[in-house]
Amino acid sequence: MTQSVAFIGLGAMGWHMASHLPKLGIEVRVWNRTEQKAHDHAAQFGTKAVAIEQAVAADVIISCLPTSADIEALIAKYPPKSGAVWVDCTSGVPDSAKQLAQALKKIGAAYLDAPVSGQTIGAERGTLTVMVGGDEQAFRIAHPIIQAFAGLIEYVGESGAGFAVKAVNNTLMATHLWALAEGLTVLKAQNVDLNSALNCINHSSGQSGISQNIMAQRVLSREFPKTFALDLLQKDIGIAIDLVQQKTLELDILERIQQQFNRIEKHQAKQLDFSAAIQILERDTQLELKI
Incomplete structure (x- = not known):
């Protein structure tokens, strides 16, 4: 006992x-x-x-x-x-x-x-x-x-299975965040109200934990509160990619996500919430995702 x-x-x-x-x-x-x-x-x-x-x-x-x-x-x-x-x-x-x-x-x-x-x-x-x-x-x-x-x-x-699941889970979280941000960028370019669009998505098949709990609260609000540091997400994505490479799998989406999230240097990423990675996309497109 x-x-x-x-x-x-x-x-x-x-x-x-x-x-x-x-x-x-x-x-x-x-x-x-x-x-x-x-x-x-x-x-x-x-x-x-x-x-x-x-x-x-x-x-x-x-x-x-x-x-x-x-x-x-x-x-x-x-x-x-x-x-x-x-x-x-x-x-x-x-x-x-x-x-x-x-x-x-x-x-x-x-x-x-x-x-x-x-x-x-x-x-x-x-x-x-x-x-x-x-x-x-x-x-x-x-x-x-x-x-x-x-x-x-x-x-x-x-042993190792728990860490593997967590690494893949966090890489999926990053993927959802990036994909949603790209989708909202398209809508922003079309002059669609992002708050209304996100409400539709959250009541439709495109919803995710990111769309429900992160995008409006952190990105569209421009608050980016630091709860999970970006450098830790970069680490987790790296672990997932190592698992991919160990089995010589060709999985393009996961590797592309790593490339996008690694564009912020580690010393800077340490100071940022993971959601702030979307600012890279905003700089690329010159479109800010805000309500």
């Missing part, structure tokens, strides 16, 4: 995800690179700010860091105890997940790649979609813990 859980990484997503764990009625340890943030979280939600050594000593460790490289470095220096389950909610690299699963298996621990989708609002509401790859027995142990911040938990296959 799980006696303790730790959450590592209190960023935009992790802060909210970890806030739901105390509802489980077990000890919840939190650790963040910026120590004060862990103390702030403990004060607000009743978690316990700890040193990294105490965090990785928990029965179930959940991590939410920017990249697989961050997780690899952390586990190499601070491995979990035998019998522990490490649930990695990072949007990571499938090959890294496979290697970490093998490494932890040697010391009697388990590693699950369990990336999440639903943005910060889903993290705050505890309604995230979690796609899990790895050992099924470890998944059964971790399931009731993950449930604290999830609306849907789906076991998708062996």
